[in-house]
Amino acid sequence: MGNRGSKQGDYQVLVKTADRNGAGTDANIYIALINTNGKRSKDYKLDIRFHDDFEQGNQDMYPISLKDFGVIDKIELWRDRRIGIGNNNWCVEWIIVRDNVRDEVYEFPINRWITAGLKRRWSRYDSKLPQNDSEHAQRKKELEEKRQVYEFEQKIDGIPVQAVVLPKDEAFTPDYMKFIITTKLKMKMHTELIMMSTKKFKTLEDMEDVYRYSFHRPEGVDGWDNDLKFGNLVMNGCNPNVIQLCTEIPNNFGVTAQMVESFLEGKTLDECLQNKRIFIVNHKVLEGVQNVTVPIGLFYANVNNDLIPIAIQLYQEKGPENPVFLPSDPKYTWVLAKMWFNLGDASYHEACTHLAFTHFILESISVAVNRHLSPSHPLYRLVAPHLHFVMAINHRGLGKLLDKGGAFDVLFSMGLKGTFALIANAFKTWSFTNNGILPANLKHRRLDDPKVLTKYYYREDGLKVWDAIRNYVDTIVKEYYTTDDDIGYDFELQGFRATLVRSIENGGCGFQDVPGVEDGVTTTDQIVDIFTMIIFTASGGHASTNFGQYDQYGFPPNYPALLRGKPPNSKEKEYTEQDVMAALPTKDTMLSSMTLSKLLSTKNTDSLGEYETQFLYDQTSVNALRT
Numbered sequence: 049m050g051n052r053g054s055k056q057g058d059y060q061v062l063v064k065t066a067d068r069n070g071a072g073t074d075a076n077i078y079i080a081l082i083n084t085n086g087k088r089s090k091d092y093k094l095d096i097r098f099h100d101d102f103e104q105g106n107q108d109m110y111p112i113s114l115k116d117f118g119v120i121d122k123i124e125l126w127r128d129r130r131i132g133i134g135n136n137n138w139c140v141e142w143i144i145v146r147d148n149v150r151d152e153v154y155e156f157p158i159n160r161w162i163t164a165g166l167k168r169r170w171s172r173y174d175s176k177l178p179q180n181d182s183e184h185a186q187r188k189k190e191l192e193e194k195r196q197v198y199e200f201e202q203k204i205d206g207i208p209v210q211a212v213v214l215p216k217d218e219a220f221t222p223d224y225m226k227f228i229i230t231t232k233l234k235m236k237m238h239t240e241l242i243m244m245s246t247k248k249f250k251t252l253e254d255m256e257d258v259y260r261y262s263f264h265r266p267e268g269v270d271g272w273d274n275d276l277k278f279g280n281l282v283m284n285g286c287n288p289n290v291i292q293l294c295t296e297i298p299n300n301f302g303v304t305a306q307m308v309e310s311f312l313e314g315k316t317l318d319e320c321l322q323n324k325r326i327f328i329v330n331h332k333v334l335e336g337v338q339n340v341t342v343p344i345g346l347f348y349a350n351v352n353n354d355l356i357p358i359a360i361q362l363y364q365e366k367g368p369e370n371p372v373f374l375p376s377d378p379k380y381t382w383v384l385a386k387m388w389f390n391l392g393d394a395s396y397h398e399a400c401t402h403l404a405f406t407h408f409i410l411e412s413i414s415v416a417v418n419r420h421l422s423p424s425h426p427l428y429r430l431v432a433p434h435l436h437f438v439m440a441i442n443h444r445g446l447g448k449l450l451d452k453g454g455a456f457d458v459l460f461s462m463g464l465k466g467t468f469a470l471i472a473n474a475f476k477t478w479s480f481t482n483n484g485i486l487p488a489n490l491k492h493r494r495l496d497d498p499k500v501l502t503k504y505y506y507r508e509d510g511l512k513v514w515d516a517i518r519n520y521v522d523t524i525v526k527e528y529y530t531t532d533d534d535i536g537y538d539f540e541l542q543g544f545r546a547t548l549v550r551s552i553e554n555g556g557c558g559f560q561d562v563p564g565v566e567d568g569v570t571t572t573d574q575i576v577d578i579f580t581m582i583i584f585t586a587s588g589g590h591a592s593t594n595f596g597q598y599d600q601y602g603f604p605p606n607y608p609a610l611l612r613g614k615p616p617n618s619k620e621k622e623y624t625e626q627d628v629m630a631a632l633p634t635k636d637t638m639l640s641s642m643t644l645s646k647l648l649s650t651k652n653t654d655s656l657g658e659y660e661t662q663f664l665y666d667q668t669s670v671n672a673l674r675t
Contacts, residue, residue, distance in 0.1 A: 059112040059120075060146040061094060066139040066159075066661075067105035067221055073138030075127040075164065077102060081114065081145065082122040082169070089114055102138060120145050120154045122171050129164035138162045141661060155665040159423060159432075161217075173666045175426045177528060179537045187422045191540075198418040202552050206472025208408040209552055211415050211439055218414075218439040227652050235646060238262045239639040249635050252605060252625060258635070263642055267599040268606030273383050275375060279347055279355030280503070281390075281607065282329060286596050287397035288506035289483075293494035294328035294346065295321060301344050302366030303359040307374060311358045313351055324500045325349045331392045332364055333400075333477075337470045339461040341392040341615055353502045360385045362392075362615050369617045380623035381616060383605075387631065388615040390607050394600075395462050395470065398609065402593045404471040405478060406585060407446060410438045412557040413548070413582055420544035426528045427541060429663040430521065431579055434586040436653065436660055449644075459641050461610045480548070481561040484581045486514045486589075506592060513588035513656070518580040523672040524664070525575050535569055542568040545578065587656040594648060601645040604632050609641060 061079060065071050081089040094110045095101060101108050123145065127138055139161045145154040154172050162168070169183050181187055201212040211218075220228070238261035246257050259265040271277045282291050297303060297317075305317040312320055320326045327347040334342040346359040360373045362385065373385035414435040421428035449455040450464065457464040482492040490496040490507055498508070529535050536542075545564055550556025563574040600607040611631045616623065633641065653660065664670065 058114050058117070058147075058149055060148065061092075061110045061112060062144040062146065063094065063102070063108050063110070064141040064143075065102045065104055065106050065108075066141040067223075068139050068217070069219065069222060070104075070137050070216075071139035072104040072106075073102050073127065073162075075102075075130050075138060077127050077138070077162075078125070079143075080124040081112070081117065081120050082124065083118040084121045085118065086121075087117070088124070089117060119150070119152070120147065120172070122169050123156050124167055124169045125158070125162060126167040127162050127164055157429070157663055157665055159661065159663060170424070173664075174424050175429050175528075175664065175666055175669075176424055177534060177538050178422065178425065178540045179534075181422075181424060183424075187424060191420070191422055195419050198415050200412075200415055200552075200555060200557075204468050204472075206475060207468060208404060208412045208475060209415070209557055210408065210411045210442060214439055214443040215418075218437070218443075220437060220440045220444065224437070224652065231650060232643075232647060235262050235643045239643055242639060243636060246635070249629065249632075249638075252628065255603065255605070255632075255638070258639065258642070263602070263646060266602030266606075268601075268603040272603060272606035273386070275356045276354050278357055278386055281600065282345070282347065282357075282393075283355050283501065283503065284505050285607070286593050286600050287393055287401050288504075288592060289401065289489060289493075290331070290393070290396065291327050291329050291347070291493070291495070291504075293324055293500060294326040295494070297346075298328075298330065298344070300364055300366055301346070301359075301361055302370070302372045303346055303361070307372060308346070308348075308358045311356070311375060312348060320348060324497075327355065327501065329393070331396055333473050334392050334396060334470060335364060336473065337395065337462050338466045339463065340395045340466065341388045343389040343392045345389055349501055355501065355503065357386065360389050362388050362617075371617070371619050373616070373619070377619060378622065380625060380628055381619065381621075383628060384616045384623055384631065387605060387608055387628070388611065391461060391609070391611050394607050394609050395460060395466070396474075397593065398456075398460065399462070399467045399470045400474045402597075403446065403467075404475060405483065406590050406593060407438070407442050408471075409478075409484070410435060410582070410586055411442050412559075414438050416544055416547045416557060420547060421540050425540055426524065426664070426669075427544075427575070427579060430524055430669075431582055432663050433659040433661060434583045438586070455640070455644050459609055459637065459644060478559075479561040480559045480581065481563065481577075484585060485563075485577055486510055486584060510588060510592065514580065514584055517583050517587070517656075518576060520672050521580045521583065522572075522576045524669050525572050525579070527666075527668045529572050529575065532570070535572070535575070541575070545569050548578075595651060596649065598642070598645040598649040602642050604638055604641065608632065610637065 059081065077094045078091050079094055080091050092112055096108065096110070123143060140158045142158055143156045147154065156170050156172060157174050158170060168186055178187060197215045199212045200209040202209045242258050242260060247254065249255050256269060309317055325348060327349065329345045331343050334340055341362040342364050344361045345357055347355050348358045349355055358375065361370060363370045373382060375382055417428060417431060417435065452464060456467045460467065462470060481488045483489055487496065495501060495504065495507060545562060545568055547556045548559045548562045552558040563577040564570065569575055601609060605628065610633050613631050
């Protein structure tokens with residue numbers, strides 16, 4: 049990174065060129081300072097002799113001699129058009145003006161491309177509600193231009209809307225692209241070595257021989273067939289938000305009290321239901337999806353508060369060819385029942401919990417943010433760091449996985465057709481509040497009581513993260529919205545929320561239950577809930593469903609995305625380890641699945657609160673982040 053400058057003046061202008069492809073420029077850059085009385089300085093050309101200014105990712109310092117000018121309130125910035133000489137485009141991340149007379153620092157986060165010949169003004173911190181921004185014409189024009197770039201498209205019927213094309217501002221940085229490419233190449237080379245140096249799988253033990261080079265031994269290997277581990281996976285694995293408190297047994301579930309009471313430590317099923325010790329996972333949403341089970345699982349929280357499975361039915365309609373499997377069944381019968389249950393759970397996890405309700409929902413929101421909230425809006429600045437690379441991942445990364453013949457087509461039993469069918473089924477009932485707002489989601493699943501299912505660590509840890517984010521958002525929102533009129537007159541915020549709830553057919557996102565009323569957003573609590581949901585989904589929510597994937601999927605018996613053959617449909621047959629092996633994927637498919645889950649689980653972005661690009665500079669926001 050460059051950090052250049054010359055002798056000190058009354059003011060110093062420090063310029064950070066963004067670290068994006070093509071961000072640097074050879075054009076001439078000019079600046080004028082404007083004080084709190086509205087007085088404008090003369091024009092200053094920012095140039096250091098014999099130095100290549102404004103290179104991508106660099107910082108450059110420029111002295112300005114300006115006597116008795118006072119406190120800086122705004123800057124005016126522009127560049128010329130240099131035909132045929134180098135690169136004209138310029139993207140500036142921020143400008144800082146140091147007042148050496150008053151020992152003050154004035155921050156101007158720009159985060160924009162500078163258009164040739166167009167003079168633009170920005171206030172200190174560049175964070176104002178639209179009704180309070182004196183540069184309203186500039187602001188309106190900028191949003192109109194962004195709406196030409198950020199447009200909605202529903203690429204597949206039934207799934208959330210995405211951006212029509214990937215805007216250049218959303219593309220991966222060169223360093224990030226390099227990391228992805230080198231990591232994939234390294235894993236590909238290692239899987240080829242493993243493929244050549246290991247034998248064909250004949251036993252479950254043989255499958256453990258592949259963990260070397262880039263692939264550590266996943267947590268899912270040890271004790272994968274243990275009921276305690278199976279129950280913990282349901283509570284605290286990659287798909288922790290489908291389990292519910294069970295208050296009554298569904299009519300289509302063939303389980304009876306007589307079947308399960310031997311697993312209830314001397315209690316009756318009715319007692320356990322009344323005492324909130326019985327839990328259920330019902331994947332009815334998988335109906336109509338090809339090549340997967342549509343399972344129901346019943347679980348019991350034992351005296352040690354561990355969750356254990358007590359009954360599994362692999363399809364929705366009870367009947368003689370759809371028996372209820374129990375822990376007392378022969379070993380491999382029960383093992384196969386759990387594996388086929390997990391096939392349904394893994395299918396829902398990857399298609400819905402991870403892909404649709406994290407990546408796709410965030411892309412819908414990101415397009416809406418860019419269409420309706422000016423980069424000068426405090427809520428844009430609040431949420432922008434958390435939407436970093438969302439579109440790039442979906443278009444450049446997941447896009448290839450979702451191609452015909454891509455990973456979702458060949459590494460998942462449901463295939464590409466089943467993936468989109470499942471997303472369409474689930475999105476019909478997805479709720480911004482009941483699915484996206486963690487406290488409401490826990491209440492919806494009757495798991496909001498901390499005394500119920502006390503080892504549900506996703507709830508305990510998730511709520512701590514949720515509360516920390518909400519306190520941060522609340523502080524910033526209440527700094528800018530001090531009256532009801534501040535909310536009502538914020539037409540950018542109202543337009544954003546209106547787009548979230550508007551139907552897809554009418555150009556919106558089609559979200560249900562977004563906080564607010566028919567007329568829009570009316571309270572600060574509603575604003576806080578909306579933006580806490582966005583930030584939590586992009587951070588803690590995504591982390592919970594993403595970064596543990598290799599440890600779960602990396603050993604297919606533990607959490608299979610693909611199984612071969614037919615699920616067990618009889619309790620009379622004597623199943624063996626060879627029946628388990630026959631259901632599992634081949635070695636080359638397993639290695640491809642390991643590579644995918646390892647790549648998806650790899651973290652290469654900053655942690656929550658540590659931003660690749662800073663957007664908020666005002667003291668309230670900075671202090672809120674620190675606390």
